Amino acid sequence: MLATRALRLIGKRAISTSVCVRGGHGVAKVEDYTLPAYFDKREEPLPDICYVQTLSPEQKSLKEKEMGSWASLSNDEKIALYRISFKESFAEMNHPTSEWKSVVAGMFFLIGFTGFVVLWQRKYVYGAVPHTFDPEYKAKELQRMLDMRINPVEGFSANWDYENKQWKK
């Protein structure tokens, strides 16, 4: 614990290089996924670590130059410094993909497939429909609804001509 605190003063990745001694059993291996990672996220504009961890010699000299006055940096050098710290710019990271086309295509395909499933179900799974769906039974239902004057003002029976025993034109 004290060793990690002391080493923290040395470098950015101090935590990774610190030694964690576990009760005489040896060094615990530090997994990659436990360390801070780089993510391009619109909601978190400053990731935990820089994108480029191991700098090439030119990048190292650029970083030295960055310690001085920034006015002396050319535009290309500024862009190079940006690319050391970040992988994609906001414009690149937010650029729309065509993924939605695949999603919609998949949706339609699966809905179509569901249609086949439903047809098969109607043929092989469901039993016969009740006798109340027979045409004669339905005709009797209709006559009874008209006799009862269902919705005579604006609805059902309003469309029936009781004098001439037919639907109103």
Add this chain to the structure above:
Amino acid sequence: MSLQKPLMRGMLGKRLRFHLPIAFSLSLLAAIAFKYAVTEPRKQAYADFYKQYDATKEFNAMREAGIFESVRPSEE
């Protein structure tokens, strides 16, 4: 390269000042349209129906059709 300072504040207020009057007026319009397209014709339809309504005649017609259980059709 000096950019213009971006909009820092007042965005919600600006959006509300633009959208709220539109929202209120469209809602009011919808309510007025519904009143004059649906409720007024419906009230008129009911008024017209009951102007010429003879309850006894309708009752006897229904009775003859045989839908009541308390009064059966007047069998001769």
